[in-house]
Amino acid sequence: MSRVKRLQHTSVPMPPGGSDAARAFYGEALGMPEIRKPDGLRDLTVVWFRAGEDGDEVHCFEDATDGPRTTSQHLCLEVEDIDWFRAQLAERGIPTEETETIYNRPRFFVRDPFGNRVELTQILGDFV
Secondary structure, eight states, X not given: OOOOOOOOEXXXXXXXXXXXXXXXXXXXXXOOOEEOOOGGGTTSOEEEEXXXXXXXXXXXXXXXXXXXXXXXXXXXXXXXXXHHHHHHHHHTTOOEEOOOOOTTOXXXXXXXXXXXXXXXXXXXXXXX
């Protein structure tokens, strides 16, 4: 029997012309390196970012309908130092949203420039 190995990527919508804003948020504010999109996608307006060292990716794609489909839709990024990211985002004037506490999982939400929810969490140990 085969199994799912990991989440390889997630895709988030951005409005037409949103590539620079995606680079500013994911690339600069969150420090995620941009990666080259495959040649087969050269005609599509997508911007890809590396999320960590395991090959995980975030793909921002143009969508004329613009924005998330539900209020609970989000992606979650595990970070090494949640307090550093909170300060980094505050320094850039990017507001954060507090949420319910999960034991050993300090976390908060932020919105990317297109209104997509992004959860940042630090995993300190098992939750109960």
